[in-house]
Structures are given as C-alpha cells and as structure tokens.
Amino acid sequence: MQFEVDNTYKDVTNIKVIGVGGGGGNAINRMVEQGIDGVQLIAVNTDKQALCFSKADTLQIGEKVTAGRGAGANPEIGKMAAEESRDQIEELLQDTQMVFITAGMGGGTGTGAAPIIADIAHSKDILTVGIVTKPFAFEGRHRMQQAEAGIAELAGHVDSLVIIPNERLKNVSTEKITLANGFKIANDVLVDGVRSISDLIVNSALINLDFADVTAVMKNAGHAHMGIGRAKGKDRGEQAVKAAITSPLLESTIDGATGVIICIKAPADVGLEEIDTAAGIVRAAAAENANIIFGVDLKEDDPDDEEMVVTVIATGFGDRQNIVSGDISSFFASDESPIMPMDDISSTSTPVDEPNKNFSDFIDIINGNR
16 A cells, blocks of 8 residues: 655644734734735724725724724723624634734724733633834823833733833934834834744744744743844854844843743854854843743855844743833833823823824824824
8 A cells, every 4th residue: 555645834833913003003014015924914903094004914893982983092992992893803813823912002092902802812822922112202191101001901911022112213223213214123023023933933944943932931921022133244143142132122131031032044054153152142141040942044045145133032030120221111100100000091181282282193193093
C-alpha cells in the first residue's frame, strides 16, 4: 500500500489585530500597507464614514446609540456602543487564539470600547494584548484624564498592555518630525511587534516561536515593554538590541523583567557572536531567573539587506515600576487633579469657549476620532 505525505503547512494559530476607534483604525491601515502574513486585520468603529476608508475588514458598533456618527469624544458612548454590539464582537472573536487590541486613548470610541472588547476576548480565554497610545500634552488635561482612566480600565481586561505616549515622539529623532510622520512612527511599533511575533509563529524560521512560548511570557503578565531596534554595519547586534530595550518612544524599560521574548531578523551571514552579544545584553537587564524565549528568522531571499532587526517584548514586572522618567501624565495627574474614572469624566465635562472647541475639533480630526 502506498502512502502520500501531505507537506502542506496548516496554520493552527488564529491571530487577529483589532483597531478600535479612529486611532486604532489608522494603525490597522498602516499594517495593511506594510503587509503582515497570517494575521486578520479588523477596524472597529462607531463612525460609519470612517469605516468607509478602512483598508481592512470592518465592524460598525453601536448603531442604535450613535446612529453611525461616532462617539463625540465621550468614552461612555463608546462603552455603550460596544455593549450594544456584544454579540457581533463575540462572533468576530470566534476561534481566535490571540488578539491584539489597539486604540488611541483619550477620545470616545477607542477609550470606551477597547476595554469591553478586551473583556469579551479575555472571557473566552483568548491571549489578549493591548497596545495603546496616550495623547500629546497640547491636547489638554481633560483628554489626558480620559486616556488614563481608559488605560486603567483596559489594564484589568488584557493579559499584557503596551503604552506608547505620543508626547515621547519628539525624543525619537533630532530631526524635525512632522505630525503625520510621528503617528506613523507610533504605528510602526505595533506593526513591527505584531509582525515579529506572527512571522515566527506562522512562518518557517531558523528558530521558531510557538504559541505556547508566547503565552508563557504574555499571559496574565500586566504592563509590558515592546521595543524595536534596527542597525547595520559593525556592532549591529549590540546597537539594535540596545535600541530595542531602551526605546525613546516608550515609557518603560526591561529592567527586572521575568519574561522576555527576543525576536531577531537578520541577514543569512549573521555571526554567532552577534546573536550571543544581543542575547547577553537582554539577559543582563532582565531578572536573574527570567524566562527568555528566543526566535531567529534569516533574510535568505535578500542577500543585499545587511540590517538586523531586534524586537524585545518584556513582561513580569509585578508591582515594581518599569517606567522611565519623563512620563507626560505627571503634568496632568498631580495630587490636586487625581485621575477620575471614565464615568465621572464623562459626566463632569464643562463647556468650553469657541476657540478651544475648534482646537478640540481639530485634534479629533487629526487623531481620526471625527
């Protein structure tokens, strides 16, 4: 009897990325432009018009609550919209093993709906990772308070949470950074982080990650660090990993982490000593007995590309703070102005004069919330 061997690889890990609200939808569009294998990209919004510009799959939520016109920068409306569409969200998450939820915090839909979507995912035992941005300082105290309250609520419903403060975009380069390019830089953290994980799970690599590896580091892990570093030439391994563990865009470090994933994408001629150097730097920064999981993907189809890309995801900080100095929220969260829950913020909004209202409208448009 003759047997046939089926060598066709069948992906058994269903990974989704859900962008919530205008900022989340913009991040999803960036991911579509960049291209990521083996991942389903979905934009979720209350704003029907915004979804018309999505390059990915879409889900409109809260049609009865908002009539398709958005949440008006009110997180409570965003929350109600997600609750209204709970059945559709549950269907969207069916047969999913891992979900990334991304949103720009401080507005209405992203801030209010992201925690509800995360709660639904987490209740289904889906590995749930939140990646969110915090507003610029010039967007004002009220928006920052809404963002902080939304992040605090989201943190209770995700396995791991990565926070990107937009205010730190000015630290990324000494060159002038335009507003549009700044948002692309923030979105690229999400793109590169998701691609690093998905490529090593879904595709064949020299040293693969499996889903159990990722789960071991990211399940019920709390606040996380996700950094990307790139370098060419001499000492590229050292330079790339140092950029990844001390990213100027993030308000976190990997110091004392008990769980670390290192993803390296390198030319086929990468030296063993380069890999060893990169891994050694991470080991020195993490906790002594940290669980460090390693993946390597060689760029064998592009011999002219000499760049090494290192992604470092670190978790397991417990009650210890892994926050670097310069957290912009300190400008808004003093003892005199404590962070309020979202319900309180929504109900205590005060009227603003017309110039400030116009400026607020402008910020909403820039962030994709209108």
